[in-house]
Amino acid sequence: MYEHLALSDNGFLFDTRSGATYSLSRTGTFLLRELMRGTHPSDLAARLTDAFEVDLPAAARDCEQFLFRVKDLALLDEASDDDDDDPGSPRAAEPFGGVR
Amino acid sequence: MSGRDDSRRADGRPLTVAVTGLNATDNPGPGVPVIRAIRAACPDCRIVGLAYDALDPGNYMDGIADDVWLMPYPSQGAGVLEERLRAIHATTPLDAVIPTLDSELPTYLKLVDRLRDLGIGTFLPTADMLRLRGKDRLDALRTELGVSTPRGVALTDPAAIGKLDEELDFPVMVKGQFYDAAIAYSPMDVHAHFERFRAKWGVPVIVQEFVAGEEYDVVALGDGEGGLVGSVAMRKMQLTDKGKAWGGVTVADRKLDAFVRDTMAKLRWRGPCELEVMKASDGSGLYLIEINPRFPAWVYLSVGAGRNLPWAAVQLALGEHVAPMPPAPAGVMFLRHSFDQICSLADYSALTTLGELHHAAASSPATAEEVAR
Amino acid sequence: MSRQPYDKPTILKHATGLANKFGRGPSRKSLERIDGVKVTELIERFGSPLFVFSEHRLRQKYREAYRAFSLRYPKVQFSWSYKTNYLDAVCRIFHQEGAWAEVVSEIEYEMARRLGIPGEHILFNGPYKPEPALRTAIAEGSKLHLDHYEELYTVERLAREAGRVVPVSIRINMDTGIHPRWDRFGFNLDNGEALDAIRRLHAGGHLVLEGIHSHIGTFVLDPEAYGRAAAKMAELALTVRRETGMVVKYLDVGGGFASRSTLHSQYAPGADGSPPIDDYAEAITSALLGAGFPQNEMPTLMLETGRALIDDAGFMVTRVVGNKRLANGTRALIVDAGVNVLFTSFWYRHDVLPVLDRGGMLEETVIYGPLCMNIDVVRPSVLLPPLEAGDALVIRPVGAYNLTQSMQFIRLRPAAILIGENQEVDVVRRAEVLDDLKGPELLPARLAP
Numbered sequence: 001m002y003e004h005l006a007l008s009d010n011g012f013l014f015d016t017r018s019g020a021t022y023s024l025s026r027t028g029t030f031l032l033r034e035l036m037r038g039t040h041p042s043d044l045a046a047r048l049t050d051a052f053e054v055d056l057p058a059a060a061r062d063c064e065q066f067l068f069r070v071k072d073l074a075l076l077d078e079a080s081d082d083d084d085d086d087p088g089s090p091r092a093a094e095p096f097g098g099v100r
Numbered sequence: 101m102s103g104r105d106d107s108r109r110a111d112g113r114p115l116t117v118a119v120t121g122l123n124a125t126d127n128p129g130p131g132v133p134v135i136r137a138i139r140a141a142c143p144d145c146r147i148v149g150l151a152y153d154a155l156d157p158g159n160y161m162d163g164i165a166d167d168v169w170l171m172p173y174p175s176q177g178a179g180v181l182e183e184r185l186r187a188i189h190a191t192t193p194l195d196a197v198i199p200t201l202d203s204e205l206p207t208y209l210k211l212v213d214r215l216r217d218l219g220i221g222t223f224l225p226t227a228d229m230l231r232l233r234g235k236d237r238l239d240a241l242r243t244e245l246g247v248s249t250p251r252g253v254a255l256t257d258p259a260a261i262g263k264l265d266e267e268l269d270f271p272v273m274v275k276g277q278f279y280d281a282a283i284a285y286s287p288m289d290v291h292a293h294f295e296r297f298r299a300k301w302g303v304p305v306i307v308q309e310f311v312a313g314e315e316y317d318v319v320a321l322g323d324g325e326g327g328l329v330g331s332v333a334m335r336k337m338q339l340t341d342k343g344k345a346w347g348g349v350t351v352a353d354r355k356l357d358a359f360v361r362d363t364m365a366k367l368r369w370r371g372p373c374e375l376e377v378m379k380a381s382d383g384s385g386l387y388l389i390e391i392n393p394r395f396p397a398w399v400y401l402s403v404g405a406g407r408n409l410p411w412a413a414v415q416l417a418l419g420e421h422v423a424p425m426p427p428a429p430a431g432v433m434f435l436r437h438s439f440d441q442i443c444s445l446a447d448y449s450a451l452t453t454l455g456e457l458h459h460a461a462a463s464s465p466a467t468a469e470e471v472a473r
Numbered sequence: 474m475s476r477q478p479y480d481k482p483t484i485l486k487h488a489t490g491l492a493n494k495f496g497r498g499p500s501r502k503s504l505e506r507i508d509g510v511k512v513t514e515l516i517e518r519f520g521s522p523l524f525v526f527s528e529h530r531l532r533q534k535y536r537e538a539y540r541a542f543s544l545r546y547p548k549v550q551f552s553w554s555y556k557t558n559y560l561d562a563v564c565r566i567f568h569q570e571g572a573w574a575e576v577v578s579e580i581e582y583e584m585a586r587r588l589g590i591p592g593e594h595i596l597f598n599g600p601y602k603p604e605p606a607l608r609t610a611i612a613e614g615s616k617l618h619l620d621h622y623e624e625l626y627t628v629e630r631l632a633r634e635a636g637r638v639v640p641v642s643i644r645i646n647m648d649t650g651i652h653p654r655w656d657r658f659g660f661n662l663d664n665g666e667a668l669d670a671i672r673r674l675h676a677g678g679h680l681v682l683e684g685i686h687s688h689i690g691t692f693v694l695d696p697e698a699y700g701r702a703a704a705k706m707a708e709l710a711l712t713v714r715r716e717t718g719m720v721v722k723y724l725d726v727g728g729g730f731a732s733r734s735t736l737h738s739q740y741a742p743g744a745d746g747s748p749p750i751d752d753y754a755e756a757i758t759s760a761l762l763g764a765g766f767p768q769n770e771m772p773t774l775m776l777e778t779g780r781a782l783i784d785d786a787g788f789m790v791t792r793v794v795g796n797k798r799l800a801n802g803t804r805a806l807i808v809d810a811g812v813n814v815l816f817t818s819f820w821y822r823h824d825v826l827p828v829l830d831r832g833g834m835l836e837e838t839v840i841y842g843p844l845c846m847n848i849d850v851v852r853p854s855v856l857l858p859p860l861e862a863g864d865a866l867v868i869r870p871v872g873a874y875n876l877t878q879s880m881q882f883i884r885l886r887p888a889a890i891l892i893g894e895n896q897e898v899d900v901v902r903r904a905e906v907l908d909d910l911k912g913p914e915l916l917p918a919r920l921a922p
């Protein structure tokens with residue numbers, strides 16, 4: 001569900017499907033990366049507190065708002081049926097080949 | 101000139117010049133042509149591009165900037181700009197900076213002394229000169245300095261429109277204080293334009309006698325003491341839909357050259373400028389219509405004409421002497437074109453997230469790690 | 474593994490033409506202390522929102538302005554423009570520095586008298602001075618600045634009744650090349666009305682012209698406009714001297730110098746764009762020195778500078794009430810100070826600085842006040858880091874006009890404090906209580922609950 005997103009470590013996001021680009025804060029990058037790895041949204045806050053100096057209630061609140069933003073930006077929308085699962089369709093051409 | 105290698109400083113570091121205005125769009129800023137001109141004279145100089153937008157095409161063009169830094173908008177003030185320049189200077193020591201945009205000039209002028217203290221040279225008009233070139237002052241240039249400009253008045257109150265014909269001959273040009281111009285054949289026309297321009301640009305609205313004739317654009321560099329370092333006059337051959345030059349040819353006209361020399365002397369202009377000059381078709385002579393206090397976007401033509409004015413500006417900014425150049429030859433032509441360049445998304449990502457992009461390795465002495473980047 | 478410092482998770486879509494972000498390196502501004510005093514402590518002690526004034530800045534600005542003029546011209550007198558800010562503490566600071574009072578109503582007149590200012594050190598301006606106020610002003614010898622003919626006739630009658638010759642000044646207006654032209658106050662110079670009024674008061678025999686006053690506008694960014702005004706006033710004074718023999722003792726150029734605030738329409742921040750006070754001083758004094766007054770008849774130069782003296786010395790401390798994301802994705806903040814106490818937000822782009830920047834991405838943010846009113850916008854757009862409810866912000870400069878023009882709309886007005894030169898903190902106006910609002914009301918018995 002996230003393979004259309006190319007996220008660099010410095011917080012630059014390219015949506016290969018829509019062509020839109022985004023900037024994310026460090027924690028935003030972390031959270032989106034977690035989502036892309038398959039972390040369940042309800043586990044995000046715990047991950048955040050493991051990695052960053054934030055308490056659980058604040059993390060939970062911030063995650064909730066972040067998830068809403070991500071949803072609002074339609075980043076996670078399912079691809080329409082006809083354009084998916086075509087093994088021949090190229091994905092992003094190594095979008096961050098040059099960026100660490 | 102001296103036999104030393106212009107592109108190196110005493111410490112062996114390449115001469116490093118920062119240039120703004122990389123917006124090489126369909127209404128281009130002068131940064132890219134200024135950089136090309138500097139490169140033509142100094143292939144080994146390090147060029148630092150100062151961009152206001154991650155999407156300025158000049159950021160990505162091959163052989164233009166070695167480094168690109170995103171800059172705060174001038175509206176954020178001199179303090180913020182200084183802070184940014186200091187940060188850049190700390191990683192890439194700058195020898196000179198050439199601002200090329202109208203809107204940033206007042207802010208850079210505030211920093212001239214501080215930049216000098218940091219060892220960064222500039223060669224810019226003074227704040228007083230900037231005020232003088234204000235459209236509402238063109239008439240004062242005529243009355244106070246004897247520069248030939250069309251007669252004009254700066255209107256703040258529409259009530260004065262009725263009395264215009266006591267001072268000016270119609271038709272007249274009505275101009276917004278920043279942009280826009282329209283011809284008016286009667287006070288009634290002036291009224292209509294006045295209201296429109298006031299709503300858009302505020303007051304004053306400038307009314308000038310209309311000069312029918314041929315327009316010439318002149319790029320000039322003044323030494324600030326009344327002398328002309330060099331100039332190139334151009335007649336537009338092709339225009340964009342906004343009326344900007346998209347092609348042109350140099351002209352050699354002794355009267356025009358003398359007019360430019362005389363005007364620059366009266367203004368004691370320091371630094372680059374573009375003069376818009378009308379040659380009246382009624383034979384009444386030449387008139388200065390407008391002064392833009394920076395290089396025009398067509399300034400690369402000066403290199404073609406053998407009068408590399410941007411490079412001369414860099415030398416002056418470095419405190420070097422530049423001998424006055426003879427008038428430019430006629431018949432050097434330019435045509436602008438555009439092409440689509442493939443850019444790296446990674447470069448764009450670097451600019452948006454880090455605010456900087458480095459096409460070249462860091463200047464001396466570079467560590468292996470830096471080179472590896 | 475040790476945990477990393479936290480910032481708020483943020484995602485920003487790159488819009489075409491969006492303001493640039495220049496990565497991580499923008500200069501981030503925050504303001505933890507005002508004159509060395511911690512803002513968070515001020516909030517703990519006095520609540521939020523809170524007007525904060527700096528005595529140090531007030532005195533410093535005054536001295537700077539006084540020096541700029543007095544170095545260039547032999548006789549200079551400032552009068553504090555009460556309407557700009559008539560907190561007693563503020564007025565007293567300026568009076569201690571040597572300023573007289575400039576008032577535009579009978580209650581301002583009373584304020585000045587209560588603060589110990591003698592009548593002869595009060596300049597009385599304004600289009601409406603009720604007759605009893607005029608009587609008091611005449612009796613106490615204050616400097617009356619006549620605004621229109623009716624007033625001239627009234628004062629003349631009062632002088633006749635009192636059986637004495639009363640010195641007066643007239644306010645004039647004129648074209649100084651700026652727009653808008655404030656021609657609703659005083660007598661017009663350019664069409665001859667001003668000279669006509671002077672001839673008229675001279676002919677009456679009960680009034681004698683003492684001064685000429687003008688106030689050409691406010692936040693006037695062109696010092697040359699003052700040069701032109703001063704030159705025209707001087708010329709009028711010399712004409713009067715020639716025609717009537719009356720020697721004009723003072724020329725009052727009013728107020729209107731720009732502060733370091735920034736108009737919404739201005740591109741560069743006011744701190745860069747506003748001329749320094751020296752430029753105004755240079756324009757005015759060189760016009761006066763070059764006007765051709767005989768050496769022994771140089772008029773006193775009066776000034777009624779308001780905002781330029783106080784704007785920078787005033788801060789509004791406020792707290793974040795809530796974060797919001799508007800439907801179009803714009804970030805919004807609600808703060809506890811609204812336009813009812815920040816009236817100047819309608820014209821000026823105030824600095825809004827977080828007291829503490831915890832890091833995180835800067836984002837264009839609209840700042841709303843707490844009023845349940847759509848117009849309650851403190852800043853339509855300002856770059857701010859993520860902030861939490863309860864975080865403090867400082868809005869500046871707000872020293873001029875905000876307090877005097879504030880009103881109790883929905884909310885009561887906040888306290889004002891003064892930070893002294895030694896960082897002592899005093900409440901100079903307590904926060905209002907409900908009775909301050911409801912006290913004057915009377916409820917008919919038949920409507921009693």
Ligand SMILES: Cc1ncc(COP(=O)(O)O)c(C=O)c1O
Nearest residue numbers: 554688691728729777778779780
């Ligand atoms: C007569 C008069 N004097 C002085 C002032 C103070 O003006 P400013 O605060 O612009 O300096 C005003 C303000 O409107 C005024 O009306």
